[in-house]
Amino acid sequence: MTALRATAPRTPLGRRFGLLMGALLLSSLGNGLCFPFTSIYISQLLGLGGRAAGGYFIAMAAASFAAALAGGPLADRGSPHRVGALGAAALAAGYALLAPADSVPLVLASGVCVGVGFGLFYASIVGVVDTAVPESGRRAAFAIRHIVNNAGIGLGSVAAGLALHGADTPAGTLRWLYLANGLAALPLIAVILGVRPRTRTEPKERPDGAQPSGPGPTYRSLLRARPMALLILAQALFAIVGFTQIEATVPLLLHDRMAVTLGWVSVVVAANSFALIALQPLLRGRLERLPETVVLAGGPVLWAVAFGCGLGAALAGQAAPAAVRYGLLLAFAVVFAAGELMYSSAFYPLLLRWSGEEAVGRASALASLAWNLGTASGPPLGLFIVAHASATGSWLALALGAAAAFAVTAALYGRTADT
Numbered sequence: 001m002t003a004l005r006a007t008a009p010r011t012p013l014g015r016r017f018g019l020l021m022g023a024l025l026l027s028s029l030g031n032g033l034c035f036p037f038t039s040i041y042i043s044q045l046l047g048l049g050g051r052a053a054g055g056y057f058i059a060m061a062a063a064s065f066a067a068a069l070a071g072g073p074l075a076d077r078g079s080p081h082r083v084g085a086l087g088a089a090a091l092a093a094g095y096a097l098l099a100p101a102d103s104v105p106l107v108l109a110s111g112v113c114v115g116v117g118f119g120l121f122y123a124s125i126v127g128v129v130d131t132a133v134p135e136s137g138r139r140a141a142f143a144i145r146h147i148v149n150n151a152g153i154g155l156g157s158v159a160a161g162l163a164l165h166g167a168d169t170p171a172g173t174l175r176w177l178y179l180a181n182g183l184a185a186l187p188l189i190a191v192i193l194g195v196r197p198r199t200r201t202e203p204k205e206r207p208d209g210a211q212p213s214g215p216g217p218t219y220r221s222l223l224r225a226r227p228m229a230l231l232i233l234a235q236a237l238f239a240i241v242g243f244t245q246i247e248a249t250v251p252l253l254l255h256d257r258m259a260v261t262l263g264w265v266s267v268v269v270a271a272n273s274f275a276l277i278a279l280q281p282l283l284r285g286r287l288e289r290l291p292e293t294v295v296l297a298g299g300p301v302l303w304a305v306a307f308g309c310g311l312g313a314a315l316a317g318q319a320a321p322a323a324v325r326y327g328l329l330l331a332f333a334v335v336f337a338a339g340e341l342m343y344s345s346a347f348y349p350l351l352l353r354w355s356g357e358e359a360v361g362r363a364s365a366l367a368s369l370a371w372n373l374g375t376a377s378g379p380p381l382g383l384f385i386v387a388h389a390s391a392t393g394s395w396l397a398l399a400l401g402a403a404a405a406f407a408v409t410a411a412l413y414g415r416t417a418d419t
Helices: 014-045 049-077 080-098 104-132 135-164 170-184 186-194 219-224 226-258 262-288 292-316 322-355 357-388 391-410
Strands: none
Touching (some): 014 049, 014 170, 049 104, 080 104, 104 322, 104 357, 135 262, 219 357, 292 391
């Protein structure tokens, strides 16, 4: 068994990281203002129909795929900061275009810009965050980034709900929200460029077997390395069996199969978000004393336990005391959040370690594409399960999905250099 690391003082993450997270929080808040309403806005409020809404998302997906593939090598050859700033600028332009949109061409142009923005941004943000913190602070930095992103989207969604509540002209209100979303990305451009290292740093030491310096590995050579291929597969599985299920499947499962009121569904979702914030400082030191491969494998284990709590609530049924039933659902939310933190504190440090500095952008692009594949396929799969299985069967299916993710991450055990 791998021994625990010796306890070490926590590494200060520094002012540059704080500025970056502040700008990311603002940008995520802007995204939260709009993303639940885009299809309704285009198809109904603008009167352009479902085809226009579908075209927007198709254009966004295609542009994101192409931009991620192109952005990875660009970030590796030049600076991830320039690529990230360009991605943030494309996001700002894309969302701002939806504010005055009144025709299909403008909607499609917005989709292309937003897709390019996401593709470039996620191909570069790993390198941007990594250069803003000392190497010993990587795990905490990526966990905090995950929390900041979720907190911003949550706050933005609340603000949008308040703005739209009782609005006489929802379309007009949404136009201002899309404009606000575009403006919220502008500080991110300035901060990404502002935290750029002023002098070229020496490459960090790589473990034995890492890729040598030079033009850098290609996408194909990265995926030929078994640890990297497993890591990218794990990324897709984390999205399919974990993150998309708590966002899309679990609320429907609670409401339709377990007769949980919408109010309690909201409480469970909110408890998950608050637990992320509360658990991070409590778990940070413990997680940093374990190898990344162990922490990564622990994430789906906790998700399986969380789904087991949901199964317990389903088996208890409505006849059980409310404290038991809803206590198990709140336990699900908290345990699932702990699994999210294990993923976020381990995945990207492993990606950085195994890609080598010459291929961080390409590896980030592969991770982004795997994530997009997972977020596209996870919700339909989960909703299919809920539609054709009982509450207990659905929770068991979700737990089996977590077991599949564990099987992949367990294969990575012992392949890190810090055992």
